[in-house]
Amino acid sequence: MKQAIGVIDSGVGGLTxxxxxxxxxxxxxxxxxGDTARCPYGPRSKEEVKQFTWEMVDFLLEKNIKMLVVACNTATAFTLKSLKEELDIPVxxxxxxxxxxxxxxxxNNHIGVIGTEGxxxxxxxxxxxxxxxxxxxxxxxxxxxFVPMVEQGILEGSQAIEVVEDTLAPLLQYSNMDTLILGCTHYPLIKDTIQSVIGQHITIISSSEETARETSTILDVHQLFNKDDIYPVHQFYTTGDLEIFIEISKSIFKEPYLQMVTIEKAYLHQLQDS
Amino acid sequence: MKQAIGVIDSGVGGLTxxxxxxxxxxxxxxxxxGDTARCPYGPRSKEEVKQFTWEMVDFLLEKNIKMLVVACNTATAFTLKSLKEELDIPVxxxxxxxxxxxxxxxxNNHIGVIGTEGxxxxxxxxxxxxxxxxxxxxxxxxxxxFVPMVEQGILEGSQAIEVVEDTLAPLLQYSNMDTLILGCTHYPLIKDTIQSVIGQHITIISSSEETARETSTILDVHQLFNKDDIYPVHQFYTTGDLEIFIEISKSIFKEPYLQMVTIEKAYLHQLQDS
Structure with missing residues (x-):
């Protein structure tokens, strides 16, 4: 019986x-x-991102998932189409x-988007x-x-504000946007800093929140909702350093969510061979 | 070729x-x-609502729709399950x-809902x-x-505020809600009045906006998006008085949407017989 939702990301951003x-x-x-060993995906070629993504998908398919969430914008941009075509579960x-x-x-039909280079x-x-x-x-x-800054744990304060101000200056100068999409799952971690820089009149869209909501819609359409009233234990895996992954997870999840998670090291086929 | 999205409602509320x-x-x-001739559905029995809804669905199925939106909360509450089971298009x-x-x-996990009696x-x-x-x-x-008030065109001003205040008083007294669902498609027309009565600290959810968004998700999942870049002419039908329906449509749609709509009288099979 397929029970779990599979979630893949280049690292810790997908934890949001x-x-x-x-x-x-x-x-x-x-x-x-989370493929933290090979994060970030943003500067990589399309072919490399596709290969890494498929290795992650194969790892999760062996665990019999009922649906796949690609929680990485770069991986979505380069592989969503082929994943949808080739998998027989909703993606x-x-x-x-x-x-x-x-x-x-x-x-006003003016939308801003920020994300990785890829x-x-x-x-x-x-x-x-x-x-x-x-x-x-x-x-x-x-x-x-932004991603390197978040991965270092710099989420607020003068340094974060300075980086965000400098980075967003051109966008604020030429765009009349009333809505800004955080097109990278790391960015919700610096949402407050971004909001303080761009002002309250611009609505920030977190792709993380919205993806969770549409996952609900798609489970509903495919009648895949879990009907049991038992709170699950989630299994988290990282290809990289386990201690760092646990530390970052703690900063994102807090209680009561953290106690519902087990975190282990993952060995992908490709990585084992190399 | 199935091209249109079918939308049914007990009257004008679904226009939102x-x-x-x-x-x-x-x-x-x-x-x-819009079944304005038999609106409102709110106080009717489950059996009556189901019968009326199916008569509307039959009318639209003859027009070869690719998806059905039940834009009436009462009809959704009583017929969504059977429509989903029996139709071969997404609902x-x-x-x-x-x-x-x-x-x-x-x-804070406290949600308020307002809607019709049904x-x-x-x-x-x-x-x-x-x-x-x-x-x-x-x-x-x-x-x-609320529905009779909206159908009379009373959307703001002291009378509207008084009705909304009196009606919502018990909910505001016993609920600690931070989110209020407008569980009737008429209510977005008095959203500003409701917001002024409940205060800015409570987020109002319009089921109309959210349904349009999920319609987009479902068209996407089923690969039913219209790819042509041509702006369509929408066909609107009412079972009731044509002039009143046109007047209310004008107040909701304004330009440029109004000029993309044709409005005609509909004759349902059951209504013709009786």
Whole structure:
């Protein structure tokens, strides 16, 4: 019997999606795999991202998942289409949910998107948005400093503000956006800092929250909801350093979620061979 | 070729869903049927609501719709399950999307729901919410004055405030809600009045906006998006007085949406016979 939702990410960013899944779908068991050993995916080639993503998917398929959440924008941008075509379970990425939420929120049809180089280079958000609503004006900006900063645990304070101010300055200068999509699952961790820099008049869309919500919709459509009223134990895996992954998990999940998680080291086939 | 999204409602309330569908999915053609001749559905029996709803569905199926949106909370509460079981096109109601959005927004797990007598009596929102997240506290209140008030065009001003204040007083007294679901598609028309009465600290969820967004998700899952970049002409039908329906449509749609709509009188099989 297929019971769990599989979640993959290039590292710890997808933990913000996992946290939202736990909050919005507390009866659903998660199996999470973060490829922290090879993070970040943002600057990598399309081929490399596809290969790494498929290795993660194979790891989770062996654990008999009922649905796959690609909780990494770069992996979504480059592999969602082929995953949807080739897997016989429902697959959701983080891009479409963020795009749909932005379309719902914007009133002036000007949307900003920030993400990694890979995500911005792929035009995945611009395409997702404009395929649905052609008249949208979309301004996308790559923020290569944000992921390394978050991975170092710098989430607020003067240094964080300075990096965010400097990075977003061009976007704020040329865009009339009323809605900004956080097109990287690391960014919700610095959402407050970003909001303080851009001002309260711009609505921030967290692709993590929105993806959790659409996961709920898709489980509903496919009648895959877990009906049991038992709170699950989630299995988390990292390809990288276990201690660092546990530390970051603690900062994201806090109680009561942390006590519902086991964290182990994962050995992917490709990594074992090399 | 199936091209349009079918939308049914007991009257004009579903026009708020139609408006959101046009705004969020501007490439999709709508065929709307409002059963204004037999509105309101709120006080009717389950059997009557089911019969009327199926008569509307039959009318739209003859027009070859690719998806059905049940834009009436009462009809959703009583017929969604059988429609999903018996139709071979995707069906969405207004209750699940509102419930999912409320779960996303609430931080204290206290959710309020207002709707018609029928919707509240059915416990449809409470069930939808607690099936996903058992620990939610849900307080539902029937507001039988709101639909007749909206149908009379009283949307703001001292009379509207007085009715809303008197009606919501018990809910505000016993509920600690941080999120309130407008569980009736008429209510978005008095959203500003409701917000002024309950205060800015409570997030209002419009099931209309949320249903349009989930319609987008479901079209995506089933690969039913219209890819053509041509703006459609929407066909609207009413079983009741054509002039009144046109007047209310004008107040909801304004430009540029109104010029993309044709409005005609509908004759349902059952109504023709009686």
């Amino acid at each position: 999606v996992a946290h939202e899944l736990m909050r919005q779908l507390p009866k659903e068991k998660l199996i999470y795999l 959701i990425g983080v891009i479409q949910p963020g795009a749909r939420a932005a379309i719902k929120f914007t009133r 995500t911005v280079r792929s035009h995945a958000y611009t395409n997702a948005l404009r395929n649905i609503k052609s008249e949208l004006e979309v301004n996308a900006l790559a923020c290569p400093m | 869903v139609a408006h959101e569908l046009m705004r969020q999915l501007p490439k999709e053609k709508l065929i709307y049927l 969405i109601g207004v209750i699940q999307p509102g419930a999912r959005a409320a779960i996303k927004f609430t931080r 919707t509240v009596r059915s416990h449809a929102y409470t069930n939808a919410l607690r099936n996903i997240k058992s620990e939610l506290e849900v307080n539902a209140l029937a507001c039988p004055m």
